[in-house]
Amino acid sequence: MTDNLPHHRAEGAATAPPLFLGSSLGTSYALWDKVAPELSADHRVIRWDLPGHGGSAPNLIGPGATVADLAGLVLALADSLGVERFAYAGVSLGGAVGLHLAVHHPERISSLAVVCSSAHFNGARPWEERAALVRREGLAPVAATADARWFTDGFTVPRLVQDHRDADPAAYAACCDALAAFDIRDRLPSITVPTLLIAGRKDAATPPAHLREIADSVPGAALVEIPGAAHLAPAQCPKAVLTALRAHFSGTSGFGMEVRREVLGDAHVDRAQARQTPFTARFQDFISRCAWGEVWTDRTLSRRERSMITLTALVAQGHHDELAMHVRAARHNGLTPEEIGAVLLQTAVYCGVPAANSAFAVAQRVLAEEDSVGG
Structure with missing residues (x-):
């Protein structure tokens, strides 16, 4: 990995259709841990980290950064991997990056899913204030409220909360700058790629109304609302998110994998997916599609x-x-x-x-x- 590219993780067969996954402010690509391995049965999944988050260098962006800057990092990463056109799904800030790509670089995007995100993030002032707070006091005050902003009462993912604490304050504040300046509402009707919106019914950060606004403006867009999900739906309700993404990106509900789990049990399939490597990915794909998706479903x-x-x-x-x-x-x-x-x-x-x-x-x-x- 070079210093001028985001840190990333690739899963699935190198010959499979590429799918990029973007995460939310304050989290690493671990946000997709319960979804990405399953998606890799049909796609070459590339999860990337925001600057200063996870394994990405903080100096990839600076003060006054924009979502366009983050989208440029994704395109540079795709170029470095030899990927010309790809599907994209992103949560919150990661979803905003997807919207920007679909508007400004439609030739690079084959399909888009925007998860718990928005075409605008309630104006500049809240993000300017948060950026100033983080630059002044670090991430501790903001990380202390992560559970309340991200999840419903009583639910948490310690790894993601720790990601928040470990993020680089300067890069985090620059990402806040990007959110402050983002408003793409007037360009939504120009999006032509197949688009799915996924909303969490309990999401206070980007309520379902924000996703409905996008769905109403993007021609042919589909909207799925997940009961019980707050802002980080892939972590809180991974099965519902996975089902929606599979249907959107593959034109299938992933029935082969569903049957495989019903017959062999979740524990066995989870172990098999965890052991998957680029060398074995095509074989795992073959098993899911042919054995479980065709023969066992006959x-x-x-x-x-x-x-x-x-x-x-x-x-x-x-x-x-x-x-x-x-x-x-x-x-x-x-x-x-x-x-x-x-x-x-x-x-x-x-x-x-x-x-x-x-x-x-x-x-x-x-x-x-x-x-x-x-x-």
Whole structure:
């Protein structure tokens, strides 16, 4: 990473459609931790940090900075990665950057999602006052109220609050300058890229009315309001945000991943996603799209029947690790231990007694573990 570019993290296959994710003032790209890994099944996800936030250098901007300056950093990062055209989603200040790109650089943006953001941020004065406070006293006074501004009562994400405390005061104040000067309302009708607005019903910082204003002005825009979500919706209501973004960017609700989770369980899929690397990303994408999005969703066979077939195939091939996983999946799909035993007994006839013997040992261990957890 060079000093004149934002710090970033790339996830997903290098050949997948690129999707940039921008964060809000005071947070790092950790804001997207519960959403980005899932989006990377279909996209090359590039999360970037605002100047002075996360891993980005504070001197990328200075006093009097504008949203145009931040948008320029995104374009420079895209150029450095060899990305000509990309989808973009951003929260709050990150969303303002997306609006600027869609207005001023439409040739670079394929699709836009603006999350808990606005075409203006209630005038310059509040941001000028906050910038002055931070320049004078540092971030401690502002960070102390982060939970109240970002989340509903009783909810917090310690990592994000710590990001706020750790941000560079000068860069944070410069970002406040950018918010103070931002007002793009008169240019909204010129946006031509497919646009989604996501509002948090409990968002006091950028209330749903701000997102409705954008939706009413951008031709063909869609609006989703998330009950129970405050300002940092991707952290507080990640599943709802993920569903909306997938439908917008991929034209799908991500049904393959949904079925994969229903059959294998969240814990297994979360581990698989956490282990994903650029080397394995295309394989994970293949599994989600083909195995779970096409074969397991075919209604010709029930999930119970598919579990029986899968168990038999795994016994025949001696894939014991996969067999253990699919014994658990068979239980999720409604098979009783007796039915699983009957399937394995059938494999003794057609796959061989030694194969069935090993399979019974694996299944017995898994079912005992399941009973232990359940009890």
